[in-house]
Amino acid sequence: MADFSPERVGIVTESTGNEVLRIEHLHKEFEGNVILKDLNLTVRKGEVIVVIGPSGCGKSTLLRCVNALEDIQGGQILLDGRPVHSGAKDITLMRQKIGMVFQSYDLFPHKTIIQNVTLAPCKVQKRPRAEAEQEALELLERVGLADRRDDYPRQLSGGQKQRVAIVRALCMHPEILLLDEITAALDPEMVHEVLDVVLSLARSGSTMLIVTHEMAFARAIADRVLFIDEGEIVEESTDPKEFFTKPETPRAQAFLKTFDYE
Amino acid sequence: MDIEVIRSYIPLYRDALLLTLRIGWQGVLWAFVIGLVCTLIRQLRIPVLRQLVTVYVELFRNTPLLVQLFFMYFALPKIGIRISAEVCGSLGLGLLGGAYMAETFRSGLDNIAPIQEESALSLGMSYLQAFRYVILPQAVTASMPGIVANVIFLLKETSVFSVISLMDLMFTAKDLIGMYAKTIECLTLLVVFYLIMLLPVSLLGSLLERRMRRAEFGN
Numbered sequence: 001m002a003d004f005s006p007e008r009v010g011i012v013t014e015s016t017g018n019e020v021l022r023i024e025h026l027h028k029e030f031e032g033n034v035i036l037k038d039l040n041l042t043v044r045k046g047e048v049i050v051v052i053g054p055s056g057c058g059k060s061t062l063l064r065c066v067n068a069l070e071d072i073q074g075g076q077i078l079l080d081g082r083p084v085h086s087g088a089k090d091i092t093l094m095r096q097k098i099g100m101v102f103q104s105y106d107l108f109p110h111k112t113i114i115q116n117v118t119l120a121p122c123k124v125q126k127r128p129r130a131e132a133e134q135e136a137l138e139l140l141e142r143v144g145l146a147d148r149r150d151d152y153p154r155q156l157s158g159g160q161k162q163r164v165a166i167v168r169a170l171c172m173h174p175e176i177l178l179l180d181e182i183t184a185a186l187d188p189e190m191v192h193e194v195l196d197v198v199l200s201l202a203r204s205g206s207t208m209l210i211v212t213h214e215m216a217f218a219r220a221i222a223d224r225v226l227f228i229d230e231g232e233i234v235e236e237s238t239d240p241k242e243f244f245t246k247p248e249t250p251r252a253q254a255f256l257k258t259f260d261y262e
Numbered sequence: 263m264d265i266e267v268i269r270s271y272i273p274l275y276r277d278a279l280l281l282t283l284r285i286g287w288q289g290v291l292w293a294f295v296i297g298l299v300c301t302l303i304r305q306l307r308i309p310v311l312r313q314l315v316t317v318y319v320e321l322f323r324n325t326p327l328l329v330q331l332f333f334m335y336f337a338l339p340k341i342g343i344r345i346s347a348e349v350c351g352s353l354g355l356g357l358l359g360g361a362y363m364a365e366t367f368r369s370g371l372d373n374i375a376p377i378q379e380e381s382a383l384s385l386g387m388s389y390l391q392a393f394r395y396v397i398l399p400q401a402v403t404a405s406m407p408g409i410v411a412n413v414i415f416l417l418k419e420t421s422v423f424s425v426i427s428l429m430d431l432m433f434t435a436k437d438l439i440g441m442y443a444k445t446i447e448c449l450t451l452l453v454v455f456y457l458i459m460l461l462p463v464s465l466l467g468s469l470l471e472r473r474m475r476r477a478e479f480g481n
Contacts, residue, residue, distance in 0.1 A: 067384050096386030106381040110399050119395060120385035172385060 018045040020079065020176050020207050021066065027074030028058070028065055028231075035061050036231045038075070043176060043209060048202045050222035050240070051211045054255055058231040059211045060103075063178045066209065067100050079175070096124060099174030103181040105161040107153040107168070113140070114149040117168045125172065132171070139167045143197050159190030163197055170201075177201070179210045183217075215259050219244045227252045267447045271438060275455050278434040283459060285351045285428065286420045290413055292356020297363025304368065315364065322361035328422045330354050335426040347426045359416045366412055370405030371397065403474045410467030417460055431455050 021043040028036040035058045043049055051059045064070040066077055068086040077084045084094045107116050114136060121132040140146040143163040145156075153161055162182055169177060179198065183191040195217050202208065202221050212218055218225060219240045227235040227247070235252045237243035247253045300315045322330065331354045334345060345353070374397050382392035424433035435452040439445050 069380050069384065092386045092388050095384055098384070100384040102377060102381065102384075104377065106375075106377050108378065108381070108396055108400075110403065120382075120387060123391055123395060124386045168385070 019043065020045050020047075021209070022078040022081075023066070023075070024078070025075035026062075026065060026072060026077065028061060028070060028072050034231055036065070039231070039233060041226070041233070043207060045175075045207055046205045047223050048206075048208045048210065048221055049224045049226060050218040051209065051226045051228055052213070052215070052218055052255070053226075053228035053234075057228045059228050060180050062228070063100065063180045063209065063211055066178055067095060067098050069100075092124070096120075096172050097175045099169030099172060099177040101162070101165045101169050101177070101179050101182050103184050105153075105158070105165040105182075105185075107161055107164055109153050112150050112152055113145065113156070113164055116153065116164060117171050120168070121171050136167065136171050139170055140164070142200075143167055144193075157190060158186045159193045162186065162190075162194045166194075166197055166201075176207045176209060179208060179212070181211050181213065183212070183214055215244065215256070227255065229255070263446055263450070264444065267442075267444050268451060271444075271447065271451055274434055274438070275431065275451050278429055278431045279455050279459060281428065282417075282420050282423070282430040285348055285423065285430070286355065286417045286459075288352035289355025289359060289420070290416050292352060293359025293363050293412065293416060296356055296360025297367055300360065300364035301367040301371070304364070305371070319361040319364055322358050323365070326422075327354060327358050327419050328425060330358060331422060331426050347423075347428050350426055351420070351423045351428050351430075355416055355419060358419065359412060362412045362415070363409070366405050366408035367401070369408065370401040373404040374400050406467075406471045406474055410464075410471065413467070414460055414463055417463065418456070421456075431459075 019042050021041070023039060023041040026036055026039040026041075027034075039062065041049075051062065053059050061070060065072050066084065068077075068084050068088075068091055071086055079094055079097055082090070082094065084098070085091065088094065107113075108119065111119060114133060117136040117140070118129065118132040121127045121136070122129055137146050137149065140149060143166065145160060145163055145167075148156060148160065148164075153164070156164065166177075166179075166182075182198075183194050186194065191214065195214065198208070198210070198217075199221055210218070210221070222240040223238065225235075225237045225240050225243045226233050227243075227249070229251050235243070235247060235249045237247075243252075244256065247256055300319065303311045303315050331350060334350045334354055335347065338345060378396055378400070379389075379392050382396040383389070387395070420430055421432040423430040424436060427433070429437075431452060435448045439448045
């Protein structure tokens, strides 16, 4: 049985050889409200970590901090040992290694699908257009949308847009993918097509930090589950099945109970 | 209506039209430049200048062009600043238009959700790249109807130029009526010439709007 005492939670002391992301004593507050407090987390290559917790618990903020879309007030976030910080000189380089997919997909409405996914590879990484397009098409093919390459985002369904958003992030060859409630804005029948893509990414070894409210999905995909409440990791489990059937802490129990309808 | 009279007036109106167009377009050009500078100051949140922009915008949006021109043409010389009527006209129009353009550009930018910028940043773009490739194209398209409306509004506002003795269309019509009392002929010509000036702008504007919308969003 794993040890979930507060001291142990989130602090991985094992080999750091292949760690991708390390968050140390992260402290985030906004206008006097503490949103994340002393949060520690290490993500290793190929690991899929699912973050769950009640609304407003800080889980989306956590992802936004990792991508430096939010300033942090304490601690540090290291990617490959280098700090990620909104003020850092190399922040654009760091962000290229951190792919992010948002809840509301946020494709660029004035660009076609192929332009959406090749814009950053061409303009930021200065890759030749033909090469970027070929790779993009292969990825679009994988999510079943290669034939929509010249359509505009408004012509796609929510699920299709979200799949394009995932491809857009993948085209930058990120070392880690942050998925921020990517199915929360979708109609129920479209949730699956998006989650299937994420599952196949997990199988092919992508490193991911996922915030979601889809418990069955979390259970299926997670190597590790983090339950966050009021800005801190309350429970962490490397055995998702165990966690979802028998959470240890009362707060996690109460939270998971809200998904039951018996 | 006396066709002969109309025919004999046409060259006068044509000259007036050319003058109106020349000063009008100079004014529109000024309006664009001033509007862009104001928008830049606001976007970059430059202190002091930003407050000055607000004062400027509210001052010029909330006073009539007529009063602004009077002020420039008759009051400024009293403190030693002498500006020719033509410069007064184009600069006055530019200052008025700049205030309107600044507001139009601002609303165009406000239209773009902040997460568009965040999406771009999260892909590793710099602020400049995000602005250039993601924000600006959308903002320009969103501002287009407002920009066209402003241009038409400004060209129409040239009709008050006559108060500072510029021989624009309005001045010419009033002058001719005063001298020969051919009121109907003069006013009909006036309407026709304003239409000649503004209809192409309107048509070009809506064509441009549609073109951009299609190019930008595919519809």
